[in-house]
Amino acid sequence: xxxxxTVSFSLLALAMALVLLILARxxxxxxxxxxxxxxxxxxVSPALATYVVGESHLERAKQTSFCLSCHVMSDYDRSLxxxxxxxxxxxxxxxxxxxRDRACYTCHTDYTMFGGISAKLNGFRHLVVQYSGxxxxxxxxxxxxxxxxxLQCHAGARTFEENEVHHMEPExxxxxxxxxxxxxxxxxxxxxxxxHKLGDKTFWTEGK
Amino acid sequence: MAQSTTTGDRRLRLAAILVAIGxxxxxxxxxWSGPSAFLVFILLxxxxxxxxxxxxxxxxxxxxxxxxxxx
Numbered sequence: 001x002x003x004x005x006t007v008s009f010s011l012l013a014l015a016m017a018l019v020l021l022i023l024a025r026x027x028x029x030x031x032x033x034x035x036x037x038x039x040x041x042x043x044v045s046p047a048l049a050t051y052v053v054g055e056s057h058l059e060r061a062k063q064t065s066f067c068l069s070c071h072v073m074s075d076y077d078r079s080l081x082x083x084x085x086x087x088x089x090x091x092x093x094x095x096x097x098x099x100r101d102r103a104c105y106t107c108h109t110d111y112t113m114f115g116g117i118s119a120k121l122n123g124f125r126h127l128v129v130q131y132s133g134x135x136x137x138x139x140x141x142x143x144x145x146x147x148x149x150x151l152q153c154h155a156g157a158r159t160f161e162e163n164e165v166h167h168m169e170p171e172x173x174x175x176x177x178x179x180x181x182x183x184x185x186x187x188x189x190x191x192x193x194x195x196h197k198l199g200d201k202t203f204w205t206e207g208k
Numbered sequence: 209m210a211q212s213t214t215t216g217d218r219r220l221r222l223a224a225i226l227v228a229i230g231x232x233x234x235x236x237x238x239x240w241s242g243p244s245a246f247l248v249f250i251l252l253x254x255x256x257x258x259x260x261x262x263x264x265x266x267x268x269x270x271x272x273x274x275x276x277x278x279x
Binding site: 049070128 | 216217220221224227228230231232234235237244245246249257258260264268271272
């Protein structure tokens with residue numbers, strides 16, 4: 001059990017103990033110090049427990065297994081195991097360039113629950129769509145993939161900065177940072193998940 | 209006064225029950241991992257606890273106002 005989960009259970013137990021006390025003796029409100037106890041027991045501690053449990057769930061939502069547990073994501077799981085050195089998600093995943101247990105979250109940090117408010121609402125909508133049986137055949141990003149997600153790791157890396165291709169044009173490096181030139185759609189690194197092209201691929205198995 | 213106190217006690221009890229149910233559901237949602245656990249937490253656990261907290265807040269506010277008025 002992770003520390004997060006242990007703390008969550010502890011806070012829930014504490015909150016529950018106070019709630020049960022108030023439940024057994026609601027007249028405690030009229031006693032000396034009772035209003036403070038009720039305030040803490042029915043407002044502060046449940047709110048704190050709910051917040052910590054919510055944080056625990058958000059941490060779990062960062063796990064690769066969480067993202068891939070939905071049926072609509074099964075081909076994306078396969079795309080991480082494609083035996084193709086040009087496939088960006090596959091090479092990153094297989095070579096531990098991103099943590100395997102948080103692969104999706106690492107590259108899609110502004111997606112679903114982990115971006116702004118609108119991204120969180122979108123992420124919640126995904127859950128509702130999944131469980132109401134309305135998953136689309138094709139999953140698409142809400143907005144074009146940002147270079148920022150690539151540059152959070154690659155910017156400053158020697159192999160990236162010294163690669164002459166990234167400096168072919170005078171403003172090219174600046175254009176990449178300013179999102180005027182896309183890493184993925186400018187013809188250079190365009191092999192991404194490509195889930196509709198998995199039929200003729202071979203796959204890597206861990207431990208083989 | 210006695211009747212309003214009884215009503216207030218009942219509301220407080222209801223608030224405590226809602227919060228307790230919410231906390232139990234939240235604890236249960238931690239027993240497994242996945243989108244369904246998150247949905248159970250948000251739609252059942254947090255909502256129930258939240259409703260209980262709002263009801264408790266209204267009871268506390270009413271009691272506080274009544275105490276100030278009678279004082």
